Amino acid sequence: MNEPIDDLLSRRRDAEQPFRVPEGYFDALEDRVMARIAMEEAPETGRRRVWTVIKPALALAATFALIFGMGYGVLSLTQTLKRGNGTPEAPGYATTVEEWITPASLINYYEMDAQPVEEEIDEETLVNYLASELSFTQLAEIYAQANLK
Amino acid sequence: MTDREILKLYREGGRQEAFRLLVQNYKERLYWHIRRMVLDHDDADDCLQNTFVKAWTSLDRFRGDAQLFTWLYRIATNESLTFLSRQQTRGGRLELDAASRLSSDPWFDGDQLQATLHRVIAKLPPKQKAVFLLRYFEEMPYEQIAQVLETSEGALKASYHHAYEKVKAWMKEEMDVKY
Numbered sequence: 001m002n003e004p005i006d007d008l009l010s011r012r013r014d015a016e017q018p019f020r021v022p023e024g025y026f027d028a029l030e031d032r033v034m035a036r037i038a039m040e041e042a043p044e045t046g047r048r049r050v051w052t053v054i055k056p057a058l059a060l061a062a063t064f065a066l067i068f069g070m071g072y073g074v075l076s077l078t079q080t081l082k083r084g085n086g087t088p089e090a091p092g093y094a095t096t097v098e099e100w101i102t103p104a105s106l107i108n109y110y111e112m113d114a115q116p117v118e119e120e121i122d123e124e125t126l127v128n129y130l131a132s133e134l135s136f137t138q139l140a141e142i143y144a145q146a147n148l149k
Numbered sequence: 150m151t152d153r154e155i156l157k158l159y160r161e162g163g164r165q166e167a168f169r170l171l172v173q174n175y176k177e178r179l180y181w182h183i184r185r186m187v188l189d190h191d192d193a194d195d196c197l198q199n200t201f202v203k204a205w206t207s208l209d210r211f212r213g214d215a216q217l218f219t220w221l222y223r224i225a226t227n228e229s230l231t232f233l234s235r236q237q238t239r240g241g242r243l244e245l246d247a248a249s250r251l252s253s254d255p256w257f258d259g260d261q262l263q264a265t266l267h268r269v270i271a272k273l274p275p276k277q278k279a280v281f282l283l284r285y286f287e288e289m290p291y292e293q294i295a296q297v298l299e300t301s302e303g304a305l306k307a308s309y310h311h312a313y314e315k316v317k318a319w320m321k322e323e324m325d326v327k328y
Contacts, residue, residue, distance in 0.1 A: 018259025
């Protein structure tokens with residue numbers, strides 16, 4: 001093996017193809033390739049086709065629902081904090097009793113506490129109550145207003 | 150039938166017939182190119198079929214600014230490189246195993262020296278190996294290799310030179326040990 005390696009490499013390049021293929025391999029190749037193409041192009045089954053069509057739409061809908069849900073959650077949280085139900089550090093938190101008790105909240109409180117009068121009040125009781133609570137002048141004014149209507 | 154006639158037939162509606170002619174014209178050249186890349190017959194067969202299936206699905210987008218055979222060689226080379234890189238990620242370079250099994254491969258008729266040469270070529274990085282095989286065995290002009298591999302001719306010449314020197318050195322090592 002004293003042959004220079006360059007000569008050897010150039011001789012090997014021209015040597016006969018050392019690889020072999022099974023007999024008839026190339027003769028059947030076109031048919032096999034065309035059969036494989038036909039198989040890959042065959043229409044998908046109904047169920048698989050429906051799923052293929054629906055899948056991207058479902059993914060899109062799920063993404064929108066997630067974004068909407070997250071947005072709604074953030075907005076609700078922000079509104080809650082703005083209403084003053086948050087922590088003392090949160091804006092809108094009432095720091096004094098005067099700020100906390102507003103006229104509206106007082107009205108709501110009394111309306112909530114007021115009990116409907118269920119027992120009947122007779123005329124005599126009513127007259128006695130008015131006579132004891134109001135002066136003659138006030139009663140005369142109420143009477144005059146009632147008769148004017 | 151020439152490439153131009155095949156493409157004309159394809160565009161005029163004879164898609165299946167035209168493609169069958171295309172397979173007929175290129176099957177052997179592409180097979181031997183792929184076989185030298187992956188070495189094993191079954192792997193070469195898989196890559197070749199994938200090459201033709203990809204060619205079929207994208208032939209209607211073939212603009213004709215490259216020759217049909219360069220375009221097919223590009224698909225075949227990419228398919229082989231993808232196969233080799235998949236083997237690599239599965240653990241090790243399986244083409245090296247295939248190369249070491251060449252002597253006992255029923256579809257390899259070469260002598261010991263040819264087996265050594267292919268074993269040595271298998272040690273090259275995949276892309277360098279593609280350059281070496283296209284130039285060394287197929288004597289493809291650099292201009293065409295550049296179109297196949299979408300690389301500049303200058304880079305290819307340097308790559309081939311490095312590959313040739315590596316193969317020469319490894320062959321010398323192997324032969325010093327064996328002979």
